[in-house]
Amino acid sequence: MARKRFDDSSCSVARALNEVGDWWSLLIVLHAMYGTRRFVDFQQQLGIAKNILCDRLARLVDNEVLRKEEVGEHGSRFEYRLTEKGRDLFPVVVALRQWGDKWNPAPDGQPLDLRDRDTGEPVQTVTVRNAQGEPMSIRDVFVAEDLDGTSKSA
């Protein structure tokens, strides 16, 4: 049967995955963050089928993660650019990249590639922090309101 969707889930992670939780969408966002804007460039860089790319781009535009802009002077050339909502996925993408680098390093190892534009220093590992700015593990946390309304320990 059809894939289950989570549009109306009370869980915001489920709703988020509804928008960017498939195999391609987050990779498209990633490449958009790297500067890719054109249909053909996405297609070649990702090796994605054109119809799937069409579908994903349209869905990302619908969800206001990307914005489609006409750039051909008098023709039909488009650019897909991140919206603020899309750029706001930056921590998600970086956290995922760092996780992948840590636990599934590339055979030819290129561990961390994001650097501060001003200083040239690598960015920190993305962590959850408490109000004092100290890194927290999952054990340092509890859930005030739960998925189902019942309070649970993390």
Add this chain to the structure above:
Amino acid sequence: MARKRFDDSSCSVARALNEVGDWWSLLIVLHAMYGTRRFVDFQQQLGIAKNILCDRLARLVDNEVLRKEEVGEHGSRFEYRLTEKGRDLFPVVVALRQWGDKWNPAPDGQPLDLRDRDTGEPVQTVTVRNAQGEPMSIRDVFVAEDLDGTSKSA
């Protein structure tokens, strides 16, 4: 044709998505973080088909995100518990949750539910930080080694 997999992609985000990038896996990890350990509990809380849950749990175990432990005294009762690799997805899940809360808030709004176990204060928004600990946007960053080996601006 079959879904394309990214096992050998040079992009660590692609490799990460290969392990937890489908609709269900990250939700399973999320619930595991909330304390769920049993097959039936995952099934009921997620509303997932049993065969899909079997498959996802097995894949997560294969990828060492979860560990399957026999807990029945002399029977076949199992618990699926997060490994260190799985717990390390904490920042990813929190970042995604915060993104979902910000951009797709639940109609009945329960904005942020993670709190410091010691102080009871909410956790900070997950951000990318430079070496000095200052939050960075995507514009503050450049890519030293790129997906394809060619340097690109972010």
Add this chain to the structure above:
DNA sequence: CCAATAGGGTTGCATTTTAAAACCAAATTG
């Protein structure tokens, strides 16, 4: 000016995945 090519898609079709429900087997409960 006309042909060739590039950008951005859409359409068909075969192959996988997914979801739901039925079925199963071991262990535990009543």
Add this chain to the structure above:
DNA sequence: CAATTTGGTTTTAAAATGCAACCCTATTGG
């Protein structure tokens, strides 16, 4: 010892995916 719980596997239909083949609108080249 029958019913139930846990943790699955099997079957079947509906979607999603990937590929190739088209299509239409510019722009380029000769």
